[in-house]
Amino acid sequence: MRHRQNINNIYALLGLAVLLLVASFYLLGMLPLIKHLERTHDERVDFQLSESSALIRTILDDQRNIALQVASRSAIRNRQVAYLRGEIDRQTLAEFSRPKLADAITAHEGLISVVRYAPDGSRLYSAGRQIPSAYDRLCTTYPVESIRLVMIEPDARRVYYCSPLHDRGGRHIGFDLLVMFDHPLHEAVERQSRAGLELALVLDDEGLDGYWPNRPIDSHMHKALTQYLQTSVMPSGFSIAQRRLEDEPRWQLFLIVDDAEHARPLERQTLPLLFAVLASTAAIYLLTVITLRPIIAALLEQKALLARSRCDGLTGAHNHAYMQELLDAELARTTRYGRPLSLILLDIDHFKQVNDRHGHQAGDQVLRILTQRCRETIRQTDQLARYGGEEFLIILPETGRTQAMTLAERLRRHIARSTFPIPGDSLHITISLGVISTEGQTDAFDKYDLIEAVDRALYHSKREGRDRVSYGAITPAAPPASGRKSAAASRGEEGK
Secondary structure (H helix, E strand, O other): OHHHHHHHHHHHHHHHHHHHHHHHHHHHHHHHHHHHHHHHHHHHHHHHHHHHHHHHHHHHHHHHHHHHHHHOOHHHHHHHHHHHHOOOOHHHHHHHHHHHHHHHHHHOOOEEEEEEEOOOOOEEEEEEOOOOHHHHHHHHHOOOOOOEEEEEEOOOOEEEEEEEEEOOOOOEEEEEEEEEEOHHHHHHHHHOOEOOEEEEEEEHHHOOOEEOOOOOOOOHHHHHHHHHHHHOOOOOOEEEEEEEOOOOOOEEEEEEEEHHHHHHHHHHHHHHHHHHHHHHHHHHHHHHHHHHHHHHHHHHHHHHHHHHHHEOOOOOOEOHHHHHHHHHHHHHHHHHHOOOEEEEEEEEOOHHHHHHHHOHHHHHHHHHHHHHHHHHHOOOOOEEEEEEOOEEEEEEEOOOHHHHHHHHHHHHHHHHHOOEEEOOEEEOOOEEEEEEEOOOOOOOOOHHHHHHHHHHHHHHHHHOOOOOEEEOOOOOOOOOOOOOOOHHHHHHHHHO
16 A cells, blocks of 8 residues: 555656646746737737828828829919909809819829819819719818818718818918718728727717728627727727827727737637647656556565565564664664664563464464564664564664663563453463663674574573563674674574
8 A cells, every 4th residue: 555655656746747847838938928929919909000000191191192283283273363363254264174173083093073162162163073062161161271181971982171272472262172082091991900900090070980891880899999989998808009190180090909809819829839738748647657657566566575575474574584684784883883782582471382272373363463562662763573483583773771671671561461362362471571782882792692692681581480671791702703603593593
């Protein structure tokens, strides 16, 4: 179960690493990219507004130039001066001027009609299509000091200009009403609009009349702009940019942006990239898991084999061979750092009687329970090993004599008070313990000397009546030598 938990932790850490990778990519890569694209879209909106404004100004300039060219025909102007002086009558003026204005209309494709007026506003003559007299008031409503757009008729596709007339001395001699086609304005508005963006050209004193793309008048874009113009409140889901034309301040250019529609190109650019990143990271995660599974399984198998090789199959304590390795390591550490090392060797009193009376299965159960009781009493840093038969060795790192004796006595009492359930019965057992410690030891010794000393201490407890703790002194039998085995060590190996 612990190994399975470790594997799950590995997969969880791997998943967390993948999530961190995705988050880093999004925060450090995708998010700046999205913000950059949003700024680019905003810049494109501003650029389109500027571009549209320049295009509309060019169209209006072309129309004013037509009016200027019509007004600058000197022959017609001279005849009008003669008329105002009384030198010729109105019919003579009209017969001379009308054909020339007709030539001007023919020369300019966008020009429909020209109506010429006297300074007092009375109509003198006209050329081109007939213009009702109701339109005569257009040029008298406002002072005509320069060429001025006075009215639009988007449905009729017409615009109306008033153009002043002056003689060579700069004196006012009348004005023209020019009617022109507004196709260029319609085409410009249509061409500058696209999905999510719509251009509108509105004249201040004409209410909501203006130029829109060739779409139904009740479109959601038109409704959004109507709401904005009437309430000055930005409609939900839309953004509206506006700009007045420099040369025609009465004209306002509006760019209506449908936020949802306008964001779709951005989504089309970013969402596939995000999905690709998520798919790639998911593939990396799955491939990594697939790759790691056999490796982890092999490592776990190796770890399990190593654990089994170090473990006593009956009790679960360390076996004798691994105990020797642990003892060598602790003894080396003790020698290097000068820290004390203590050993406890314990034996079950009258264990042969347990086997004889209750059977070997009961004896095995007692050994397993004893191992569990010992683990409940010793510290996590202490090592418990089955030394042989019913004998167990406890290695106590960095533990002096007093601490070792206290722990041994506590263990003896705990075992004496414990109940050992076996099939069909329960037992009370006692143990005898021997304790030794390297604390205060000045003579050289090796592990065999330690085992001999703790073995003598154990048998001293048995000779003194069992169920007790005895301390033994370390008395090196000979200088430490490689390959030397004590009698107790040999007996322990036989008990394995």
